[in-house]
Amino acid sequence: MDKLYVLCVDDQREVLNALTQDLEPFETSLMIEECESVNEAWEVMESIDANGDHVAILITDQVMPANTGVDLLKRAKSDPRFQDTRTVLLTGLATHQDTIDAINTAHLDNYVEKPWSKEGIHQIIKVLTTKYLLSKGIDYNEYTEVLDQQTLFETLRKTT
Amino acid sequence: MQEQVNFEWIKEQFFSNEEKKLALAKGEILLESNQVNNRLFLVTKGKLQGFIKGMELENYPVLEASKNKFIGVYSYFAEGNRSYSRVMAVEDSEVYYYDKPLYDHTNEEMVSLAPFLISVVTNELVARQHFAKKMAMEKRMDVQRLLKAEKMATLGQMAAGLAHELNNSIGVLDGSLDRLRVFISQCIADGHFKDLASFFELGRDKGQQVSSEDARTRRKRYESLMKGLSSSQTRRLSKTGIEPLEIQQLIRKHPSAADRIYDLWEVGCTLYDMQVAATHATHVVKSVKQLGVTEHEWANDVEVNDTIEQALVIVKNLTKRVDTSIRLDENIPKTEACHGQLVQVWINLIKNAIESMIQHGTENPRLIVASTYSDTEIIIQVTDNGPGIPKNIIDRIFEPSFTTKVGGLSFGLGLGLSIVQRIITEHDGEIEVNSEAGNTQFILKLPLIN
Numbered sequence: 001m002d003k004l005y006v007l008c009v010d011d012q013r014e015v016l017n018a019l020t021q022d023l024e025p026f027e028t029s030l031m032i033e034e035c036e037s038v039n040e041a042w043e044v045m046e047s048i049d050a051n052g053d054h055v056a057i058l059i060t061d062q063v064m065p066a067n068t069g070v071d072l073l074k075r076a077k078s079d080p081r082f083q084d085t086r087t088v089l090l091t092g093l094a095t096h097q098d099t100i101d102a103i104n105t106a107h108l109d110n111y112v113e114k115p116w117s118k119e120g121i122h123q124i125i126k127v128l129t130t131k132y133l134l135s136k137g138i139d140y141n142e143y144t145e146v147l148d149q150q151t152l153f154e155t156l157r158k159t160t
Numbered sequence: 161m162q163e164q165v166n167f168e169w170i171k172e173q174f175f176s177n178e179e180k181k182l183a184l185a186k187g188e189i190l191l192e193s194n195q196v197n198n199r200l201f202l203v204t205k206g207k208l209q210g211f212i213k214g215m216e217l218e219n220y221p222v223l224e225a226s227k228n229k230f231i232g233v234y235s236y237f238a239e240g241n242r243s244y245s246r247v248m249a250v251e252d253s254e255v256y257y258y259d260k261p262l263y264d265h266t267n268e269e270m271v272s273l274a275p276f277l278i279s280v281v282t283n284e285l286v287a288r289q290h291f292a293k294k295m296a297m298e299k300r301m302d303v304q305r306l307l308k309a310e311k312m313a314t315l316g317q318m319a320a321g322l323a324h325e326l327n328n329s330i331g332v333l334d335g336s337l338d339r340l341r342v343f344i345s346q347c348i349a350d351g352h353f354k355d356l357a358s359f360f361e362l363g364r365d366k367g368q369q370v371s372s373e374d375a376r377t378r379r380k381r382y383e384s385l386m387k388g389l390s391s392s393q394t395r396r397l398s399k400t401g402i403e404p405l406e407i408q409q410l411i412r413k414h415p416s417a418a419d420r421i422y423d424l425w426e427v428g429c430t431l432y433d434m435q436v437a438a439t440h441a442t443h444v445v446k447s448v449k450q451l452g453v454t455e456h457e458w459a460n461d462v463e464v465n466d467t468i469e470q471a472l473v474i475v476k477n478l479t480k481r482v483d484t485s486i487r488l489d490e491n492i493p494k495t496e497a498c499h500g501q502l503v504q505v506w507i508n509l510i511k512n513a514i515e516s517m518i519q520h521g522t523e524n525p526r527l528i529v530a531s532t533y534s535d536t537e538i539i540i541q542v543t544d545n546g547p548g549i550p551k552n553i554i555d556r557i558f559e560p561s562f563t564t565k566v567g568g569l570s571f572g573l574g575l576g577l578s579i580v581q582r583i584i585t586e587h588d589g590e591i592e593v594n595s596e597a598g599n600t601q602f603i604l605k606l607p608l609i610n
Contacts, residue, residue: 013368014433017426020395027392034372034395044376065519 001142003053004132005031006125009041009060009072010090015114019059019090022118026125029146030056038067042075045082055085056132057125062091062098070098073106084135086128088112127151167228170276175202175256182257184208184249190231191247197235199257200280203227206253210245219246221295223288231255233284237262237277323445330445334438341431348424359421362400363428367436370401378403386411389418396422443474443507462497464538464606465490465531471506472529478514482525482544489532496609501583506542508576509602513544516600520547537589538606549595557593 006023010016016034023032031053035041038060045055058076060069069089076082089102092114102108109131110124126148133140133147134155140147182201184190190208191197203225210223210231222245225231235243265273341364348360370378379398382389386404389397389411397404400422411418465488472479472486510529517525528543549557558581584591584604592603 014437016372017368017399017429024392027390027395031391032395034375034399036372040373 002138003031003048003051004029004056004129004143005033005048005053006057006059007033007035007041007044007055009035009038009058009064009069011036011061011064015061019116019121022116022121023125025122026146029143030125030129037064038069038072041072045076049081054132054136054138055082057086057088057128058082059088059090062089062102068098070102070106073102073108077106084132086110086132088124088128090114090116123148131155171202174258175204177256180257180259182255184253184255186249186252188249189246190249190255191235191243191245193243193246195235195243196241197232197243198241198261199232199259200236201231201255201257203229203231204254204256206249206251208247208253208255209250210247212245222291224291225287229287230280230284232257233280237281326441326445330438330441333434334442337431337434337438341435344427344431353420353424356417356420356424359400359402360424360428362402363425364431365428367432368399368401368429370399374401375399388415393418393422396426400425443511457500458496458498460496460609461494462499462502463494464492464497464502464540467497467499467502468506468529468531468540471503471510474503474507475510475514478511479527482514482517482527484527484529487528487530492531492533492538493608493610495538495606497587497606498583501586505580505583505604506540508580509542509604512576513542513546513600513602517544517546522546533608535608537608540604540606541601542604543599543601545598546600548597548600549593554593554595558591 006026008016008019008023010019013036016036020032020034023030026032033044033048035044041058041060045058048055055076058073060072062069069091073087073089076085076087086109087106088110089099089108090112099111102111109128112121112124126146129143129146130140130148130151132138133143134152140152182190184206186206190201191210193212205227207224207226208231209221209225211219212222213219231247232243235241345360345364348354348357353360375395375398378401379394382394382398382404386394386408397407397418402421402425407417407421411421468486468488472484506529510527513527514525517527522545524545526545528541530541530543532539558577581591584606587606589604589606592605594601594603
C-alpha cells in the first residue's frame, strides 16, 4: 500500500495541534505530518518524494514569517514531483490579492477560513484524497475509509 | 508726448511725496470700518489687513495688502467713500497716499490716468478674489482636520470601550482557567492516573517545547524502538518531548499507557496554551486602552526600578525563554513620572526584544535590562543580541501601525513603539536606538525631577 501524506503547515503550534487532532480519524490510511514553516515543509516534501511516497494533500496557512503559504503552493505546482498534490489554503488572514494569486498561479483546490469545522475539513480531505488517488492511478480499494463516493462516481462516469 | 503709464511711473508721480507718508506700528488702525476715506494708499513696507465683524467671529480677515499693493481702493472710488472694513497694520508698515478727490481731476487728467486706474481696480479685484479663495481653502482644510481629529477621538473611545468589555471577558476566562488548573491538577494527582501525573505536569508547566522538526526525528526513534505503536501514537508521543526510552517499559507493561500519556500531557499543554493566550489577550487589551486614554496618575515619588520590576513580572513567561540579566542601580532617586505608563514602556521594549530573538531563532538569546543615573537624568537600557533592526525600517519603527509581527499568536497591532514614544515624550525624555545584527540597544533617558 502506497504511503499517502497529508502535510499541515502553520507557524502556530496551537493551530497545528488542533488541526492534526481533527485529522486523527484518517491516520489509519494517511500519514499526517506537521511543519512550522514553508522551508521545513519543502524539506519534508522532498524527503517524502525521495522515499517513493506521496505528498497527497498540502494544507497551509497563508501568513507566516519568511515565506507565505501561497509561495509554497506556487513552488509545489511548478515542480513536476508535486504536480498532482492537492492544495488547501487554511487561513484567517489572507488578503484579496493573496487569494487571487493562490487561485490563479497556485491552482488552489480549496480555500478554508479559520476557524474551520471538523466536518468540513473531513469532507475536503476525503474529496481531495479521492482525486489524488484517481489522478495517480493508485488502487483506491485500499483506501475505502478516506474515499468520497460521490467524487469517485462522478470521476469514473466522466472517464468511462 | 505722454510718458508710459507703468507702476514705477505711478509710484514716482503720485506716491513719493514724503509729506503724504504714514508710518504705522503693528496693531495700529489705518481705517475704521465705515469711515469716510478720500485717500488711495500704496503700501511700501510691511503688511495690512482688512477685517469685518461677523456674527460670531470677532475679526474676520477679508483683504490683505503687502508691499506695492493698494489699500482704500473701494472707499476711494466708490460713491460715499466709506471703508467697508477696518484696516489694521499687522506688521510695522509704511504707506504713501494720494488724496486728490476723483471729481477734482480734469478730463485730460482722467484720460491719462484711466489705464492706471483700471489696472489698480482690476488688480485689486483679482487680489481679493485670491484672498477669498485662500481663506476658503484654509477653512476647508480646518474642517478636514477637525473631522479627522473627531474620527480619531471616536476611535479612541471605541477602542477604550472595546478594551473594557474584552478585559472583563478575559478576566473571567483567566480566573476560571486558574481554578480549572488547580482542580484538574488535583484530580489527576489523586485519581487513578496518579502514576502518570508527571506527564500532565510536564505539559502544564512547559507547554509544547518540541519543534515539528525535532518531533520528526524523535518519531523515527519511536518507530524503531517500539514497533507495536500505531502511526498516530508515534506522531503524538514524539510531540511531548518524552524520549522513547523513558516510557518503553511502562508501555510494554500497560499498552494503554501510550494513549494515556499523550492525553494527559495534552490536557496539561492545553492549559498552558490557554494561559499564554490569556496573558497575550490581556496585553493587547492594555495596549489598546493606552491608545485613547490617559487616566494614569502622575506622582513625584516614582521609583523607576519598581516600574521595571513590575514590567518583568508581567512578561515573565517571555523572559524565561531567554537568558535575562537585570542590572538595576539601587541608588536611583525618586522622580516625578507616571508609574503605570513607564511599566507599559518596559513591557513593550522587552516584548519586542524577546519576540524578535525568538522569531529569528537567535542562538543563546540574551536580554539585558539595566538602569543607572546621573545628576540630571535616569538612564535605562534594554539590550538584546537578536537579528537587529534592518536599516531600511529603523526610521519608521516609531510610526503607529508599523509592525513586523505578522504571523502567529504574537501578531502585533503596531502600537508598541508608538506608545513608547508618546509616553517618553510626555515625560520630556529621550529615546536612542542603536542596532546592528547581534546587538540592539534602546536607551531611554528620563529627566530626574525631585
